[in-house]
Amino acid sequence: xxxxxxxxxxxxxxxxxxxxxxxxxxxxxxxxxxxxxxxxxxxxxxxxxxxxxxxxxxxxxxxxxxxxxxxxxxxxxxxxxxxxxxxxxxxxxxxxxxxxxxxxxxxxxxxxxxxxxxxxxxxxxxxxxxxxxxxxxxxxxxxxxxxxxxxxxxxxxxxxxxxxxxxxxxxxxxxxxxxxxxxxxxxxxxxxxxxxxxxxxxxxxxxxxxxxxxxxxxxxxxxxxxxxxxxxxxxxxxxxxxxxxxxxxxxxxxxxxxxxxxxxxxxxxxxxxxxxxxxxxxxxxxxxxxxxxxxxxxxxxxxxxxxxxxxxxxxxxxxxxxxxxxxxxxxxxxxxxxxxxxxxxxxxxxxxxxxxxxxxxxxxxxxxxxxxxxxxxxxxxxxxxxxxx
Ligand code: GDP
Ligand code: MN
Numbered sequence: 001x002x003x004x005x006x007x008x009x010x011x012x013x014x015x016x017x018x019x020x021x022x023x024x025x026x027x028x029x030x031x032x033x034x035x036x037x038x039x040x041x042x043x044x045x046x047x048x049x050x051x052x053x054x055x056x057x058x059x060x061x062x063x064x065x066x067x068x069x070x071x072x073x074x075x076x077x078x079x080x081x082x083x084x085x086x087x088x089x090x091x092x093x094x095x096x097x098x099x100x101x102x103x104x105x106x107x108x109x110x111x112x113x114x115x116x117x118x119x120x121x122x123x124x125x126x127x128x129x130x131x132x133x134x135x136x137x138x139x140x141x142x143x144x145x146x147x148x149x150x151x152x153x154x155x156x157x158x159x160x161x162x163x164x165x166x167x168x169x170x171x172x173x174x175x176x177x178x179x180x181x182x183x184x185x186x187x188x189x190x191x192x193x194x195x196x197x198x199x200x201x202x203x204x205x206x207x208x209x210x211x212x213x214x215x216x217x218x219x220x221x222x223x224x225x226x227x228x229x230x231x232x233x234x235x236x237x238x239x240x241x242x243x244x245x246x247x248x249x250x251x252x253x254x255x256x257x258x259x260x261x262x263x264x265x266x267x268x269x270x271x272x273x274x275x276x277x278x279x280x281x282x283x284x285x286x287x288x289x290x291x292x293x294x295x296x297x298x299x300x301x302x303x304x305x306x307x308x309x310x311x312x313x314x315x316x317x318x319x320x321x322x323x324x325x326x327x328x329x330x331x332x333x334x335x336x337x338x339x340x341x342x343x344x345x346x347x348x349x350x351x352x353x354x355x356x357x358x359x360x361x362x363x364x365x366x367x368x369x370x371x372x373x374x375x376x377x378x379x380x381x382x383x384x385x386x387x388x389x
Contacts, residue, residue: 001218002050003232006097008214011191012198015183018176019211022099024048031073032066034098041065042101045072049091050237052199052215053083053132059093062101069098084132094236102210107200108167109133109144110181112188114195120148121188123155123181125163129200155185169209176209191229192222241285241304248300250289257282258385260311260343262301264289264323272317275378280389284310291322298331299338306339313385315377316347325349325357333364341366344384348377 009019022044023034035043047059054060059081063069073096082090107129115122126144128136136143145166147159157178164177180201188196197215204210223230235243245252255273259281263269269286276283285308289301305314318328328349348371349357361368369384371377382388 001220001223001230001233002237003216003218003229004048004050004095004097004234005046005214006048006095007232008196008216009211011187011216012183012211012214015187015190017180017183017187017198017211018209019214020044020099020102022046022097025073025096025098026077026094028070028074028077031077031096031098032070035063035066035069038098038100040100042103043069044099044101045069045076046097046099047076047079047081047093048095048097049081049086049093050234051081051083051085051091053085054081057081057083057086057090059083073098091237102202102212103205104200104202104212105205106203107212108202109136109199110163110184110201111195111197111199112184112193113197114193115148118148121151121185122146122148123159123163123185125167125181127167129202133199149185151189154189155182160185173203173207173209180209180211187216191216191226192219193217194219241308245287245301245304248293248297250287250293250297250301250304252285252287252301252304254285254308255283256310257284258310258312258387259283259381260305260308260314261286262289262305262314262316262318263287264291264318264320268317268319271374272315272378275374276315276382278389279378279382281313281382281385281387284308284312289318289323289328293323293327293331295327295330295334298328299334302332302335303339306335306341306343311343313344313381314346315381316345316349317374317377318349318351320349320351320354320357322352324353325351326353326360327357329357329360329364333360333366336364336366344369344381346371346377346381346384348372348374 025031025034045061061072063072080090109126109129111124124146149155160178160181164174169177194217198211202212239254242252273283346369
């Protein structure tokens with residue numbers, strides 16, 4: 001789960017990291033008030049969306065008066081901000097962070113990410129901040145220092161010193177950097193982060209190190225340990241279907257293709273999507289109904305898949321174990337009573353109570369194409385939407 005820059009900055013401050021301070025605003029008037037409260041001449045209006053690259057997209061602007069703060073906030077609030085991380089549709093800006101304007105001398109990159117192959121957090125620093133780290137990693141990997149550390153032992157002093165030296169800090173700056181690096185490492189471990197990134201960390205003309213930007217994401221499976229962070233979820237930033245599905249304990253993932261997939265189990269979801277690809281189409285989503293869902297939940301699940309406008313055909317692929325095929329069939333019928341079935345539906349059922357399940361669908365009068373194997377099901381649904389390989 002991701003949070004906004006202003007929320008990430010609040011968390012970092014609690015861990016002793018000096019961040020660019022500011023106030024949240026939802027209207028131009030509030031932005032003007034925030035400007036005055038900050039008390040300086042220079043301020044920055046920053047769009048709050050869950051994506052980087054806001055500066056280039058026109059979502060970060062410097063202002064020098066209260067009226068300019070109001071004007072710029074008026075421009076940014078409500079705009080559809082498109083960056084390299086938002087996709088072509090962009091994200092509508094609902095809030096701006098009005099931050100103190102700083103005079104920058106240098107910009108650095110500092111982040112801690114999860115190295116999944118090593119099973120460790122890894123500290124990454126570079127003297128080239130403010131740029132896209134992915135392209136830097138590709139073009140000049142030597143410009144990034146990576147230091148893995150143990151989540152139980154934490155970031156070691158010698159590692160923080162090495163990172164600070166790599167960034168070129170000495171004396172007072174090295175002291176500040178040590179505090180920031182240790183704070184970032186503690187925040188990452190304590191709060192079960194996936195990513196905690198400061199890009200850029202800046203050196204101001206007053207010789208102070210400040211986190212100018214902050215980006216954080218958290219392990220969704222650990223959120224139950226951090227109710228205050230779970231409370232920072234912004235549904236406006238998420239696919240409304242994913243939000244709705246999570247309400248019923250279902251996992252729904254939106255993708256870019258045209259076939260809606262309802263499956264049980266993540267492994268079966270992967271196999272189903274591979275088969276659809278093999279037969280020439282792409283999945284529009286997959287909805288994993290898991291093992292313990294009842295008829296009503298299945299009905300919600302099917303409705304969520306059915307109401308996705310990018311879905312041109314649906315493949316239901318269920319291997320009944322704990323999940324019973326007749327429950328799936330009844331759930332599909334219940335949903336089809338509420339939402340008209342306008343796209344081709346291919347159903348492959350196998351396993352527990354499969355005969356009952358098939359009979360229910362057959363007698364329903366719904367226009368359903370049965371399939372006897374996953375391969376056949378994938379082929380039939382690809383044919384039905386006219387995207388056969
Ligand atoms: P991002 O584009 O989404 O990564 O947003 P950032 O918060 O990183 O801001 C983008 C850029 O705006 C930074 O890299 C800075 O160059 C610039 N910027 C942001 N705040 C300030 C500020 O207080 N003073 C100055 N001079 N530039 C700023
Ligand atoms: Mn940034």
